[in-house]
Amino acid sequence: MGFLTTIRAELHVHTCLSPCAEVEMIPPLIVREAIERGIYLIAITDHNTTANIEGVMKAAQGSGLAVLPGMEVQTREEVHSLCLFDTLEQARAFDNWLRAGLPPMKNNPDYFGEQFVVDSTGDFLRREEQLLILSAEYGLEETFAKVQELGGLFIPAHVNRTAFGLLPVLGMVPPELPVEALEISRHITVEKALQQFPHIARYPLLQGGDAHRLDELLGANKFTIAEPTLAELRLALAGIDGRSFRISPRS
Amino acid sequence: MNLQNIIDDLNLTLLTERKDFSAVEISEGYTSDLLSCVMAGAPHGSVWVTLQAHANIVAVAALLELGAIIISEDAQPGPATLAKANQEGITMLSTPRKSFEVVGRLWEMGLRG
Amino acid sequence: MDQTSRFKGKIVTDQAAGNITRSEELAYELKIAEVMSTQMQLLSPDMHMGDVLAMFRQAHISGAPVVENGKCVGIISIEDTIRCLLNNDMQAPVSEYMTRNVITINSVEPVISALKTFVTIQVGRLPVVNEGGDLVGILTKGDITRGLLKALQHDYQAEEVIRYRASHLFEDIESDRTSLILRYNIAPRDFTKGGAASSNIKRALVRLGAPPQIARRTGIAVYEAEINLIIHTTNGGVIRVEIEPQKITIDAYDDGPGIADIDQALRPGFSTATNEVRELGFGAGMGLVNISRCVDSMKLESTVGVGTRLKMKINLETQDAFREGSTATKETKA
Incomplete structure (x- = not known):
């Protein structure tokens, strides 16, 4: 670990597997668009699934773009949280655990949208039949604990948003939940978020693009880190060892 | 009307410690699963009907000094949540009925929101 | 899930406005012929409704065009078979229960026209005809989304080759x-x-x-x-x-x-x-x-x-x- 690098990151990216995302969210286009926008670190976070991450990681090989495997989980409280991991194995282990707690309901593409599993070129592999945008039977705390156990990083997503955001749904960050950061949505500024929810000032705030289409790859977070790992992101969130982060929207 | 009347009438299960519920006077009710709305809208001393069983409901009920929480559809709060409710003196009740029916019955009993 | 995002393949009106997505753009470029399915179950006007129901069940489909001399003369959907079941009339010929005056779409048109048609008239599938009016395929919204996915992928590869700025x-x-x-x-x-x-x-x-x-x-x-x-x-x-x-x-x-x-x-x-x-x-x-x-x-x-x-x-x-x-x-x- 020598040089610290400042890179733009987008830690909340959906693929065409999320029913609400555009079909253009295929691995090669995500990789190309991120790089064109000067974003060199992304996390793939589909709703309650990890099946398209491998394709994106492969598509990014040799491109200079680092891809963290992740998931946007929907817990029993109807709250969305980002679960980030270092390796695909960790993410898959989490997926297996979560999948057992998803209510078995088939997707109706006409209402919810298609759920496509694709390969690294974006080629169709299969349709995911299980409806992904449902609440798992697990609560926030036990899901947090599972992510910790697997070595992952748990970040409540778009906490300010009325739909599925932690603060409107649960009123406040649960005092017993030792979250390391919160994500605010792209539709609000840090100042406004703090005005609306003063008690979140004690948490590091990230801003997520929640990218459901290519031009929503926001890359609003700049991290100064030595390498794209969760250990480094944690140091940056805590502001330790010269690591740091800031929200810096692209102009 | 007191809380004991409500517990008897709706056949509610008591999740927290027993108290003298006939001494707890209830005149208003509120329902929502969005805690930010509850914080803004639930009247002091009211009974709150919700499907949300997360620990934060205790904090909200304590903050607003609500009379009781009725959790619908048999949603189960965890042991830590119940312990916290006992510590804060919040009464939690549960029922297999849906929020819609619980609220309807409370309304029939004469409760208003 | 983003509340403002639209379902895949659906046409946008101006309230969702703002930017144009790559998928929307493709809907203007892709021809219907490129995304329609050509493998289809065809019905004839004199077929029994009972056989139609059996075919729907076997092929897991919910509708099929009725063809006479290569032309699409009607369409039968699952609703029509239900109507027939209720009437206890499974021996009746297709021609009695089919919807006539079917709205068809031309295979040379871009996908966006089909999306507009799906929005205007609430149907699950559109028979596709060629210049001569002959039935050449059938189109569902699912075909369009699949087609867009395929085109996005191919398009990307082709673009990488010819791309220069x-x-x-x-x-x-x-x-x-x-x-x-x-x-x-x-x-x-x-x-x-x-x-x-x-x-x-x-x-x-x-x-x-x-x-x-x-x-x-x-x-x-x-x-x-x-x-x-x-x-x-x-x-x-x-x-x-x-x-x-x-x-x-x-x-x-x-x-x-x-x-x-x-x-x-x-x-x-x-x-x-x-x-x-x-x-x-x-x-x-x-x-x-x-x-x-x-x-x-x-x-x-x-x-x-x-x-x-x-x-x-x-x-x-x-x-x-x-x-x-x-x-x-x-x-x-x-």
Whole structure:
């Protein structure tokens, strides 16, 4: 670990597997668009699934773009949280655990949208039949604990948003939940978020693009880190060892 | 009307410690699963009907000094949540009925929101 | 889940406006022939309804076209078989229960026309016909989404090969005013050529290094203007596009018949298109609305008996495009 690098990151990216995302969210286009926008670190976070991450990681090989495997989980409280991991194995282990707690309901593409599993070129592999945008039977705390156990990083997503955001749904960050950061949505500024929810000032705030289409790859977070790992992101969130982060929207 | 009347009438299960519920006077009710709305809208001393069983409901009920929480559809709060409710003196009740029916019955009993 | 995001493959109206997605753009480029399914179960008018139900069950389908001498004469959906079941009439021929006057769609049209048709009429599938009116395929919304996915993938690979950027083209030329003018003549009523001018213009813009978002917006604005000329004009019209470093100006004009009430023409959903045109999937009254989402300013002038002129402008510099792919900066901290 020598040089610290400042890179733009987008830690909340959906693929065409999320029913609400555009079909253009295929691995090669995500990789190309991120790089064109000067974003060199992304996390793939589909709703309650990890099946398209491998394709994106492969598509990014040799491109200079680092891809963290992740998931946007929907817990029993109807709250969305980002679960980030270092390796695909960790993410898959989490997926297996979560999948057992998803209510078995088939997707109706006409209402919810298609759920496509694709390969690294974006080629169709299969349709995911299980409806992904449902609440798992697990609560926030036990899901947090599972992510910790697997070595992952748990970040409540778009906490300010009325739909599925932690603060409107649960009123406040649960005092017993030792979250390391919160994500605010792209539709609000840090100042406004703090005005609306003063008690979140004690948490590091990230801003997520929640990218459901290519031009929503926001890359609003700049991290100064030595390498794209969760250990480094944690140091940056805590502001330790010269690591740091800031929200810096692209102009 | 007191809380004991409500517990008897709706056949509610008591999740927290027993108290003298006939001494707890209830005149208003509120329902929502969005805690930010509850914080803004639930009247002091009211009974709150919700499907949300997360620990934060205790904090909200304590903050607003609500009379009781009725959790619908048999949603189960965890042991830590119940312990916290006992510590804060919040009464939690549960029922297999849906929020819609619980609220309807409370309304029939004469409760208003 | 993002509340504002739209379902895949659905057409957008202006309330969801803002930017044009890559998938939307593709819907203007892809032809129906490229996404329809050609493998289909066909019914004949004299087949028994009981056999139809058995076929639907076996093939897991919920509808099929009825064909006679190669032409689509009707369509049977699962609802029709239910009606028949309720009547206890499974021996009846298909011709008694089929929906006649089926709305079909032409295989040479772009996918966007089918999406518009799906929005206008609530059907699950559209029979696809060729120029001669023969049934050549069937189209569902699912086919379109699958087709878009496939096209996105192929498109990406092809683009990578031919992709080159000449974004400094204008910068290298020294003159007081540099501009490039493209001109296209549009023939009336020739729907088979619909979309030709817009895709040529879009390609030119991409080659000139225009950012994808600008190329998309221009492509869609020109497409809608082009379709308007094809549908409404007496003798066709002209589309003139002027590309300058700061802006793109699009001018679509014709010599008749002219629009009587311009305010009305600009209202979403208002259309003077004939039923014949509507059945082709055009004339849903969304053309001008779609244009207004794509351009920074537009002006519609018309005199009945003289002609119509639609001027549109897209600014280049206010967009955050022509992106400099800012690279990661290295800092030499310990």
